[in-house]
Amino acid sequence: MPTDPLSRVFSALADPTRRDLVARLTLADATPTELAEPYDVSLQAVSKHLRVLEDAGLVSRRREAQRRPVHLEAQVLDLMTAWIERYRRQAEERFARLDTVLAAMREDPSPGHDSSAEPLPVATRPAPAAPRRRRTGGTT
Amino acid sequence: MPTDPLSRVFSALADPTRRDLVARLTLADATPTELAEPYDVSLQAVSKHLRVLEDAGLVSRRREAQRRPVHLEAQVLDLMTAWIERYRRQAEERFARLDTVLAAMREDPSPGHDSSAEPLPVATRPAPAAPRRRRTGGTT
């Protein structure tokens, strides 16, 4: 229930219909009936989808006579972009670091370290708690 | 089942534990046991999470003695970024267009329009109350 915001956004966009709704709402606000028109499901179903999007902060609804136009709140997308980019970048850096280490090893092959043959001590270190023993690693 | 790739990726990242797994894997490959260590769930549960991530193409597993190191495949993140950015940009363009229209209206207040107080006729048009037919039953 009190699912964190990021989970809600990802979850909201994990459905093709909801992604399509978002896509269409980038073009213009629209009412539930209009939004439902192209799909082969009941208006109620679409209403539920809209609720999910609203709970995720992706859309807002205002009241306007009988209709309730839905409006896209695109800023929330930035939340995801931020997360994704952060870790994509981090993954890239890891590769860069790994290259560096490999290069260094090639130049100075002094593996005087414990025989534990940790091949990529910097970039590959997994977790601190585990009985790290050796990591019979392939040199990739 | 044959859920589309994008849905699988979004869905995979809609879980905090799985996002954390991804985050940690940006730092280094790791085995399931190592990955499971910080969480308060069984190894089997983590194994399931990893399967979800694998099905989404976010990680790969290789075999290495008894262990199965998990490796992050960060490219897949680009899939999401592409989707998000596309529609974020589209939403922005819509705002830009809207500004243009508003500016034009200010310069050339060609009124005559019914006083229907539709403040944003172009970009916001939720539709002219068209006699949209009801969603007659199933298009099997």
Add this chain to the structure above:
DNA sequence: ATCGTTGTCAACCAGATGGTTGACAATGGG
């Protein structure tokens, strides 16, 4: 005042999801 249109709420159902425990496959160390 009543009716038609629009949309939400409620109850219900089938299937997916996340967790559990127990069994067992795979592999290297003794």
Add this chain to the structure above:
DNA sequence: CCCATTGTCAACCATCTGGTTGACAACGAT
């Protein structure tokens, strides 16, 4: 050869999800 370690598979369970239908709330029109 046997066993300990590592991880997956299988069955089971509770909950969430997306869909349905039916009722009804809100509002404008007549």
